[in-house]
Structure formats: structure tokens, C-alpha cells
Amino acid sequence: MDISINWLRTLAASIEGTADELAAALSSRAVPVDRTKVVGDGLDDVVVGRVIEVAKHPDADRLSLCRVDAGAGEVLDVVCGAPDVVKDALYPFIPAGGTLPGGFRIERREIRGQVSNGMLCSEKELGLGRDASGIMRLADGYTPGESVPRALGLPDARLDVDLTPNRIDLACHAGVARELAPGGVADVALPSFGGPDWTPAWESGDRSAAAGGVSVSIEDPDRCFRYLAAIVRGVTVGPSPGWLQARLRAVGSRPINNVVDATNYVLLELNQPLHAFDLARLSGPEIRVRAARGEPHTTLDGTEHELGSEVTVIADSERPVALAGVMGGADSEVSSVTTDLLIECAAFDPRHTRHTARATGLATDASYRFERGIDESGMEAAIQRCVELILTTAGGAADEAAIRVGRAAPDLVRVKLRPARVRAVLGLRLAGEQIAGLLEPLGFTVEAAGNVADPAEALEVTVPGWRVDVRTEVDLLEEVARRYGYESFPHERRSFRPSAVPDSPVWQRGDRARQALASFGMFEARSSGFAPESRTSGRAARLLKPLSEAESVLRTDLVPILLGRVEHNWSRGHRDVRLFEIGNVFQATDGPEARSEGQLPVVEETRVALVATGLRRPPHWDGSEGDLEISDLKGWLEDLAAGLGIGEIQPGEPGEADEGLPFGWPQWLGDEKLCILRDGRPVGVAGRVLTRAVDAPVWAASVYAAEFRLDAVQLEDRRAYRDLSMFPAVSRDLALVLDRAVPAASVAREIRSAAPDTLESLGLFDVYVGDKVGAGKRSLAWRLVFRAPDRTLRDEEVEEGVGLITANLEDRFDARIRSS
């Protein structure tokens, strides 16, 4: 929303300060100002020039030769590049020797053999607008030679106000003036246009009324609360006077003609959207506010619409002539031949306006305001001001009888405000008068302010009509707080009670998992949660309106997403990639009929995933590191099992999970598969990813991946101290030759089951397959460490234990002890 500072000052002369100062004041008190911009600076050399003759340049089709009266007593020859120079019209002119804003100096020079003594300027060249298509025509009534900045009231400065949805009252100059004027509303007065006054005599009705041969009816009072109409006859439609054009230009609004400009002026001054119909083009003539009936309609931007019943229209006796609260229609638009006008000043329902705007894809200055609510109590004043401005700039006469349909302007809202509440919520001990002193400059009236002794007693606050956002006590608290000044609150510390809500295990588990995975040398990735359908499994939940097909569903697994990130890294030439992510995955449930009350059609679960490929360790000059293998992956998982208790790591694919969401991506795994089980239930999967499942360059190494449920991470601290034995340990190495098919884990289990309880640790230190053990066999060499807590073990004891173990192994697996 653009606000002109010059315009503000015409409403409240007490507003002082630079644009930046005013922007800072508005930001600290009400709404942010995105930026300020000086308009029309550096135009000192620009004067009004009248083109008294135009001719074609003899040697250039696109150039014209103008004779320009710039008021200096002589007529200057000027070559102009614009296609549309009009004889006797006024334009901004810079005589030779003058400069454009920015310092470009205009010289007397020859253009294709013709002398040019200056330059006729476009809006863009003067920094007054974006239009560079032609030179800028000035309104009639200026004198050649007159200073253009003085004529247009320049320089001006513009505040680009970033309105919050509640402060619609600040979408106009009067609203901003009330906030910024030192005395508030008392300082704000609407300047007179110097033309005729108009005092209407209202013909009122609940649903319909008529005057001057025109009838107005509201067919659906839910859609339109009030409709005011004035008739102005005998106007001369033409350009607005310079001051009015300048006002509109200063806030980036294009002047159109004196009638449309008047409605726009009042909109920007008082916030009331108005519309002028060409009365001659209204059938009846009559106005009906009603739901559309599937009719076609062309809005004045030239767009054709098919209007459904959600759209509210203004219709005449035959067809829609405007979209209520949004935009006028093309065929009732005011044009240069219009003489009689119907001026509409209405209050449309916010929701229906929103529906009309949505259905037609239009968002206008009018719909923006109606959607947020207008000041119904200010409508009479607004239409009066608009009619007076039209009478001033376009002549004609307004019918005294004017039409007013709908409810009466509602009474101003009264809200109770307890000083005790000011203290409770804001922490400020303010007396009634102090509160009144903060609110009254904004147009609130505060009753019984001086004699409310009990802070629990309420003040009666009457809300001005334009503050449609203030309806409850807390709204007034905000007014008090911001007028008091957020920066003026005392700096005090309060004591506090800690949260009764315990720290969520989700985050605690995440902390533990993150720490462990980062210590493995992995980087944490964060991704969007979206996936292409091709990388999902089960029933992926689909977005109704995705941004792209690649992000059209919610991810069902993390690994496929991380593999996509690995591919990205490959494309950047990174061969060593180790990533992990902690995030949610989603599955759609069986449709709305299958879900119970309050249950979402999408279930989600938090998972941890990792992917890794490339060298096991950073390259070292001795070349000792190799690429990651399944054993590295298993080692990580074993570390996670030991450190985070995620479960037991086992070969093979997990069975069907009976709780939680399924793991879909293991279809991409080859033979090297692992699963993570807790209490026999699958909580995770891992393995080597099939080469064909990823788009890998030839130089890429194998990719390993794992994914498990975050809730597999244990939080209970089950550690307990065991006495350190003071007695020496005895170790024995045992090399066993077994059938290759015997799993190492089974051998370990059997060693443990047969061992005496003095077996302290068991480790596999060598695996050998080859000639020395024979075909179909392999040797597994174990180191067994024995220790007793209370004595030094004797050799015989240890030998006896080893004997039991070997006997068991021979018995179970037909194992042979390999002599070293």
C-alpha cells in the first residue's frame, strides 16, 4: 500500500518529519513500512511546455518536429521521438542546458539534420512512473514555463506500507494520518475541493428504494449489507485536474478520467470503494444486488467470465453490470460520452466478496478492502465526498434525492476494558485516564475514565467505525500496548515455573541418533518430505496441488530420498558420500470411510536412515584404505545396537511388521541384506543397494543403506557397574575348521553356551578359506578370554573349559580344531 506524504499533510498539517522518520514511527507503532521512496526529485529544470505545432521529421518516420512554447518568450524547435504528440497539449519539457533526474544533461543538438533545443519527457525519464511508451501529458490549466515539480506538488515521498490483515483502516491516507498526526484524529480534517457542496436527502428502504427514476434493491441481504446510490447528471468526462492526477500518480495509481479518478481518490483517502456506472447504460434503470445465475459477463479489464451462484453481482433489469465489491463491467463503464452517473457506495459481505474474487480470479483494491471490512458508518460521508469531487472536476448536478438500501449503519461497537486486565496481560499499572489518553487520539472514546477507582471495573470504550478489527478487550489491550510503545515497557525479569511437560522422547532419541551417526563420519541431510511417486512404496499420500511431479507425494521411506541426494553428489563429482537423515515418513490409510472419528487419513512415523558409499576412510598416502563394504555397514549397526540399543542385527530381510509402517525400499537391495529386530519384531532394514536402483556413474562405489524407526533408540539408562577383577585374565585361541555353511553367529552362540562363566569375552580374529582347510570348509579363529572375579584361574580350569567348548562344537558342527 503506497502512502504519499504530501497527501498526508493535506489531511493533517501537524505531520512533520522526513519520510524515513515517518516510516520508523509507523513501523514502531502500527504496521511495517517496507521502504520509502522519494518521487519527483531532481526535476528543477523541468518546465511546462506547450506544443504549438507538430510536423513529421523529413528524414525519420518515427520522429516528429515540434515547436514548443516553454514560456521563455521564444518558441523552440524540438525533435521528439514519441509517436503521440498532440498539438496544443502540455508536456514536461527540459530546455537545452537542463538536466534529467540523475544528472543527464540535455544539450542543443542536431538529430538527423534538425536542431533540437530540448526534450519532451516521459514519466519514466522523470522518475514519476513506469510508462516509457510516450511522453507524459500534463493536465490542462498550467502555464508554459511554469515549474513542473511545483505544478505537480513535487517532490513527494512515498511510504510502502506492508499492511497486516487486521489494519485495513491503514489502507487509506486518512487512516495513516490518524496514526501519525501528533494529536491523532483531532488533527485530521478533509480539505475542501472548492466546488459545490452536496447534501443528499436519503430515500431509504430495507430491501429496496427508488429516487430520480432509478430503483435499487438488495435481493440477498447476506451478500450486501448496505447500498447507497447517488445520481449525478450532465457531467463532462475528461482528464482530471493536475493536482488530482498528481495525487494518484504519487501513489502509483493511473489517472483515467475525472469520474473514475474521483472514486479512486476517495478510496485512497477514506478507504471506501466506490463505483461509477454510466446511468444511460443501465437497463431499467435499476440496480439489483444478487447472486449470479450462470450468466456470462465481461469485466472492465476485458476478461470474460461465466458467473456461478457463488458470485455476487450488481445487475440491472437484464444482466450483471458489475461483480459486487470486485470490479465493474465493461458495458456500463464510464466513457467520454457519458453524461449521467450512478455512483455506488456499498458494504458487501467479506466472505461473499472473497468468494466472488476467488471464483473470478480477480483481486482488486476494492475486494481487498471488502474482504477485510469497511467502515459502514463512514459510507454517507464517503459518497458525499465523491459526488462533491465529481461536481468540482466534471461539472453537472447531483440529484438531491439519493438512495439508501439495506440495514442502518450499525451502532458503534462498545468494548469493556478493565485496567486490571491491562495489568495482568501487559504488566502495566495504568489508571483509567492514562488508558484514555492512549486510546482517544486513535478515535476511541472512553467513558467513566476519570472516576473508575477499582481496576477490576471496566472502562466503556467506543470503537470508531473504521476500526473493524477491534471487537474484544484483548484488541484494546493491543492498542494500549502499541500506543504505550513496545519499546517503552520496563525491562524487568520475572520468576518462572519450569514446564510441567517433560522433554519429548522424540527429540531425545533424535539427539542420541544424530550424535552417534555424526561420530561415524556421516553428514546430516535435511529434505523436504516430498517425493516422486516412483520412489515410494505402499500407499503414498498425494498432495492435492503439488508444486511439481517430482514432489507430488509424501515420502514413504527415507533411504530412497537419501539415494537421490547421493545421485546429486555424484553429479557434482563426489565419490565419497555418507549421509543420514532423521525425518518423518507417511502412508495413506484406507480412505475416509475406513477411518474413525478424529483419525487422520495419513499415518506418519519418524525414522532414521543412512546411506554411505566410497572410501572407508579419507585417502591416506600409504593407500591403506579401501571402499566401504557390507561389514562396515554392519559394524555401524552393531555400534548403534551397543550404544543406542536399537536391537539385534541379523542377516536377511525382516518379516512383515505388525506395528509401524512398512519398509518398502528393501526391494532395491541385493543379496547382502540385514535387518534390525527388537524382541523379534523388525524395526529396521539395511543392506547393499542394487546398482540398478540408482543412477550411478561408472566410477561410483557400492552404496550401503540402512533405515530404522527412531523409537528403536533406547532412552532408559540400563548401565550398572560391575566390579573390576583384580585377578589376571587368561586367553586361549581356538581355530575351528567347519563347514562353510555354518554361520559364525551360531558358532559364537555354541561357544558361549558351553563355556564356563569365567568366559569374559569372545572375539573372532581370523576367517580363512583356502587350501589349508579344504573345499567347502572355512576356519574361524576365536580368541577366548577367561577371568574369575575372585581368584587367579588355574591352567587346568581353563583347559577344562576349553575342552567343554570344543566338545560341544565337535558335537554340534563336526568342528575340527586346527592346530597352529
Next chain:
Amino acid sequence: MSGKEEEGSLRETLESIRVEALEAIREAEDKESLEKARVRFLGRNGLLSRALSGLRSVPPEERPEAGMTANQVKQTLETTLELRVDELAAAMAPKEDEGADLTLPGRRQWRGGVHPVTVVIDEICDIFRELGFTRAAGPEVETDWHNFTALNIPLDHPAADMHDTFYLDDGVLLRTHTSPVQIRVMMESEPPVRILAPGMVFRRDPYDASHAPAFEQVEGLAVDEGIDFIEFRAAIDYFVSRFFGPTTRTRFRPSYFPFTEPSAEVDVSCIICEGSGCSTCKRTGWVEIMGSGMVNPAVFEAVGYDAERYTGYAFGMGPARIAMLRYRIPDIRLLYEADVGFLEQFA
């Protein structure tokens, strides 16, 4: 046994210890065997100590001489031992011509690390923990009631325009902020509530340098008796000075969020230029870091809290944006690409 004999045998013993020990020391080829020799001969229960205990039975007049002999042996052995230690150390040291160039890079492990946004989230949570806050979690797929209605955002209202929402089904959406976690926590627990809700949020914004359709948010909520605007401001000031440093200033400006009133936008003095004006702060000297305010009583009513008894404050900030500010990351997309060249800079 006579004293003479005792003395004679002690001297012999000492001599044989000396010879044996010197041989053992000289033959030791590594630290371990040297240490063994030291323990054997010079240790507290070593041969020399044991031999010296025989000194007590030597007649008093001969003890000085015997003691001197014993000391000489001890000194000899100690000196020889030290020399041998040095010799061995010298022998162990790698020779220059064998590649003992210690300027060569060492053998390293891969360094991993958490994401820079996680770093920021954790730091935010750690600071608010000092103010009695705990962390809460909630679903990313939400109902429109939790995401909008309960937060005083009518579905058919311009305020809902501030959130361009991904819908999955009628009334089912991807949360547009982590504020619905507030609602879930309050519906399950009674005050005092002081929680943080970090997590992903979703908006229908296409990717560009400063927008992503999914990004992180940390929401905070404090509800109890007696919480006022002054406490709210003090809490935010405390956070800012702990997070950005004590010289960073805060600025509170009026703003609008349906679920807080009064609402405030919090700016901090620009951490890049310290307030003098740069491109990061668009020459204003200030950077917006969070939306905040006193909890709107309408929210308390939605969750069944007594709005007369309890007051509170809430705030929300974007750790991705804060990470970009802090680490001077120019494009938000870098955060979500998982390029290892990017991530390793934060490891």
C-alpha cells in the same frame, strides 16, 4: 653364622647382582625387557633390595663399608639403565631416510556432523531450556482445526492467506507452522506449560533463493498464571543476547498473528553489519527474526484453558533463515541439497 661370612657373602651377592644386571640391561632390546630388568634388579622387591635387607645382620662396625658397596652397585645400575633407556629411545626413533617426515599428513577418520540448521535448533532449545522450556513434538500431517481454527485463524478469512497450504484431503493438510503442537500440548497438559516445538513446516512456495516449500520452524509457548508482556519481552531479550551475543539489540514492533494479541515482530540489530546498514538488513540495520506475542484468549478457549486465569506468550522463528544469516549462506536451497561439499563445512 659369623659376621665375616655374612659380609663376604653379601659382597659376593652384590657382585653377582651387578654382573647379572649389567648383562640384562645391555641385552634388553626394547622398553619392555628393560623395564623387566629394572623391576627384577632395582624394583622395590628386586634382588638388590632383597640383598640389602641382609645388611641388618652385618656387624655394626662393618655396615658403612657394606652399605657403600651396595650404593655403588645401585648407582652403577641406575646410570647404566638410564643410558640404555636413551640408547633404546634413539634406536626406536624413525630414521630420517626411512620416511620419518612428520610433515606428512596423518591417517584420519571421516569427519561427520549435524546439519547447520540442527545446530541452530539445538542452540535455540538449549537457551530456552535455561528458561524452563522443554521440547514437544507433533505430527506434520494435521487437521485444519489444529492448524488454523484452534489458533483463531478462520478458514474463510484473509488471515489464512498468509499461509499457502498443501492439502492432502478435505480438512487434512501439511502443517503450515509448528503452532498446532501448542494446541496438542495444551489439550493434554495443564499449565505451567513452557514448550518449544521444532520441526518441519510446509508452504506452497516454489523454490527460490529465499523460499522452499518445506523448512524448519521453532515455535515456543509459555502459559502460566501471571505471565505478562514484560516477562515475554525479557524472555526474548534473554534469548537474543545469549544467541546473538550481548551487544545485539532487540526491537519489538506491532504485528498481527491471529493466535497472539498483542502481537510483535522481533528485530535484532543486524549481525552482519552490527546495525550500520548492509545488504543483509536492506540498509535498515535490523533483521527480522521472529513473530511473537501474548497468547490470544481465543486460543485458550479452543483448548479449554481458563483465559481469565492463565496468560502466556508464544513465538516462532525460522532456524533455516537464522542459519543462513549466521553462516552467510546465500541460498536456502543449499540447506536441502545435501551436497557434501556444503555439509562438510559445518562438520
